[in-house]
Amino acid sequence: MKFECFFLLVFSFSIFCFSQSVDENNTFYQEAIQQIRKDNGKSIKIYEYLINNAKNPEQKINYELDLIKIKVFVSKDIEALDIYFGIQSEVEELDNTEIKDKYYIIGSDLASYLGFKDYSEKLYKKVKSKDEKWLNSIHHKFLDLRKDLSVYSNTKNQIQSELNANVVIDSLNKTTNDVERFIFLKRLKTYYLTTNSLEKFADYNSQLTSLNERLNVEKRSARNHLVNKLLEQNKLRIDKEDKNIQTLSIIFSVILLGFIVCLIFYKKKVNTIKTNLISDKVENEILIKLETFEKNKGFLNQNITITTLAKELDTNVKYLSSILNNVKQKSFNNYINELRIEYIIKCLKEDKKFRLYKVSHLATLSGFASQSSFTTFFKLVTGTTPSVFIKKMTENED
Incomplete structure (x- = not known):
């Protein structure tokens, strides 16, 4: 029809x-x-x-x-x-x-x-x-x-009410456009985090993470495609300027070498290019080891550093940093600290005794070296302090 x-x-x-x-x-x-x-x-x-x-x-x-x-x-x-x-x-x-x-x-x-x-x-x-x-x-x-399309950027047009959230959910269910789905999921994730609806937050966060991984693969393909187009342009320009095969070979080699040097330099500025330097096999192996690391709660170790984690995963800092930045879209510190905050939020939700602990003890349990750093990052993730978060959680249950 x-x-x-x-x-x-x-x-x-x-x-x-x-x-x-x-x-x-x-x-x-x-x-x-x-x-x-x-x-x-x-x-x-x-x-x-x-x-x-x-x-x-x-x-x-x-x-x-x-x-x-x-x-x-x-x-x-x-x-x-x-x-x-x-x-x-x-x-x-x-x-x-x-x-x-x-x-x-x-x-x-x-x-x-x-x-x-x-x-x-x-x-x-x-x-x-x-x-x-x-x-x-x-x-x-x-x-x-x-x-x-950045997971951790501020959300525009934030959802203000449950009624507004239902409208966004209806739009999410109707659209087949991945870009629109990404934006809807991010808005819903943010809304349910700020309203302490942790189950809905976890659901939409999981959907967003899955979609983000797929869009990242597509985006890397597009970047590679652009590089190939630029290389084709260089070759066509050289062919037009000089018909002599020997001269063409020399000029093309110089331009190609210069282009490769630019790519290497550019790689240091833009983390997303780094992923192309790691084979799919190695990347998948590291991601599997990271998943095991998360399940074993290795992030609770206060003394963990990117160097010690790279050694534990049997890789090097360069590869680990590249994968965290491009696949997880996080720096090492944000990756570890966000896992810690998610862990302590889960504890607070599932076991009420955690709500009776002092903030300093919660900081220690979640792997933070100090209460101040714990409070700062907790507020960055949830939008409020641990004390206020626990109070609201208790009041909502009552």
Whole structure:
């Protein structure tokens, strides 16, 4: 039924195009953008139709640039990259500064969203317009989306009530878009943590962790895809500049070597690139050992350090740090301290005698070296102090 409705829509639109002005056609184009939150698949098909039936090259490229934004929104980053690089030659051949600026802005935002700051800045330097209002209207808020997809960033549009939470849960159950699911799950996790609904918090936190791991795999694939595209560009540029095989070989080797050096340097700045240096087999082995470490509550050891843990897991600090940063998306200290807080919260929930202990004793039981560090991190995770948390938990049960 959806399939038939879509083609009825396309047929109606084809008649509409022949009888309406360009301005009216643009109105339909803007409406297609808004469809993304109602029906991702329909919006994409409408855009594909618009691209195939564009009145001129400028209109076609404008549709394709907006389709890039939609592809990112539905977590199809690789497809977005393919469209971006696929229209590069068409954009460069156009004598249209505005479209070229739009192309470079979206490319810069996309590169920054994927974590390639240097390449992002390189693209943005090509933008000629100085009209800040127009420039801001072109930005797709890729950076905002990147923040939304970070597990530990602050949640925008926080849920304020149970009624609001039920609306979000209904939206979560209806959407098939992983990006929207991620944002909904993060909002629900935050809400139920602040309301001390620990069972619901644990449920949505578990779902969020699972989805986060899958999106991280997709994001790493997209980053690798971008690297491959840049390498292809370098090769094409070299082929165009010099037909001589010997000269081509020398130039390409120098550029490739320089690119590899840049990647190594960039790796030190962006932790996500480090994962590519570890084989899947080694990564899985370390993750399994980390799971055993967590089950055995090794994090309760006050003297544990990243060095001692790496030795215990039979790996090195570099690999362990990379996996914690990229897979767990946490620093070593945050990883250990969050496990400790989750542990003590579970104890407080399951055994009321823990609620009678002094905060200093709870700090010691959870592996913290001092009460102050325990209180600080407890408040960072739960949003309140241990004493207030215990008081609210007791009152809710009464």
